[in-house]
Amino acid sequence: MEKIIIIVPYFGSLPSNFNMFLRSCGKNENVDFILVTDQDIQSQYLNIEIYRMEFETFKSIIQQSFNFQIALESPYKLCDYKPTYGKVLQKWLQGYDFWGYCDIDMIFGRIDHFVSDEILSECDQIYHHGHFTLYRNNKINNDRFMSDKGLDYRKVFTSNKIYFFDEQIMPEKFDLLRVPRYKGKDFIDINPWRFRLIDVFEKNTRFFKSQTTLFEWDEGELFKWMLDIDGKFVKTEYLYIHFQKREMIDQTNNEDHVLITTKGLLPRQSKIDKQLFLELDENNFFGDIKKRFDKQKFILNRRIKRYILK
Template sequence: MKIALICPYFGKMPNYFNYVLKSCEFNPDINWIIFTDDREKFNYPKNVKVIYMSFTKFRELIQSKFDFNIRLETPYKLCDYKPVYGFVLEEYLEGFDYWGHCDIDCIFGDLKSFLSEPLIKGYDKICYLGHLTIYKNNSENNQRFKLTYEGNSYKDIFSEDKIYVFDEDLHKLSMNTIYKEHNYDFYKKPIFGDISCLYYDFRLYVYDDNCEYRLEKKSNQIFKWENGKVFSIKYNEGILESNEFGYIHFQKRTMKVDHGDLHSVKEFIIKPNNISSEKINVINILNNQEKKLIYAPFFKQKIKALKYKLSRLIGD
């Protein structure tokens, strides 16, 4: 199966981007297509295609596929347009069996291994969150975003500048609720480690097969990428425990990084504030993790979430 993952990113790439690309490199059976206006020279592997394009041009490309005026003032609004990439970017997806959208703040592990079950079973849609969702690449499936949910239409979302989270909402109009309402099954088994941005220490959102989630309690945890696989490592009741993920998503987190040549790097450690390819003893890291009682992003995200909830209430 040929898979292409689309990732538009406008503005300066995060300082850890070369580590992201390193994790892409170890997934040779998957292709990434990145639309960006950042022309800095990065270590792009063969399976990552970069298309230099301004945000304005990318917006015009999307607009050209619709006969009404869309609202897309900032890159942040692109979360509502992710599900239409198969439709608006079809010329870039010729020859691919599946396409998907993903975020740039992810370190990828052995994706093909975690995707083998849904690919073999032929799901039209794999996963359900904005940081990575994959669709079967055919005309009918790529236009399902045009279907309604409880009488609501994508045109309502694209005609407003407000964020609706069309890529991942589980209760209001989104691709997930469209699939549910029209009885299209999709693969719900989590393949990722979704790290909360509310706490300094790494705490995962744990999802079940019904897309419900809970937040882990405080934990002493790090992640390790090694030869194309990514693991969490932590102490659990005095025992060193390791779990593998298809990828990890560490949204909205500032990282310090090594700036050395990653060409020969086969492993690196991901801590709450640092990514390092130096040889470091994992147990020593866990025993000497920095602890923070006050974490500024917690308050920023809580205020942002409150504003979002209020806007939805007012909108309703």
């Protein structure tokens, strides 16, 4: 497998699932991670380095690569700067074939079970949804965010408006440039506006109205268990699960078998069967009502950040 490094800047209070996120990174021994943060974090994993710095220091590092004043007033705006890391953080990426970034409100399975040698040899961008993306580490590819194809990066970097440059603009640029990229859907992106743990990509499929869904992290591998409408178990492996605006309280104690449920992260203490499903993942009418309210509040705040801030 090619050498891969993932850059993870995060500033502010850590989410409840952070220790589990860190453990899942540590289980991917053949992928390196750099976590840039203002929090006091210790890593016991050889493949994870912690770079302790304030947000303003990280901002100044990015600024050094541009001859105009960038707009970067808060960590939220970093989503627009993620595609620049190959250029602005190049001294951290020496010796790596691919670099990338990811969110921390997620848990990895095995990256090498999905990012194959064939995909790495053929594609210059791998995935594009923002929670996890990889880029080939060479000058041509690292400079593609500055291409005149698509939206001008200078417009994005001189405005406090959020453009979602990482997950919307960069895929468009790669397609306009006719650069090969991998568009696979190997991950779970949890719908933030439903009480149950439902993948946003599963609408209108056979399993959307299934009795229940459960996720399991098993010694570094991630699985989705489903009890379908015929009462049969279906078990599928995935690259990662992204919680997306959902707090996941970690009730584990470094166990190797973890259940990911509406009740949070729980140690798996018995075999997975129908009774366990019913205990851990039930429908909740009032929970769905609250989620709908949260959605309207989020939309309002997002419009303020995206369209009013200049």
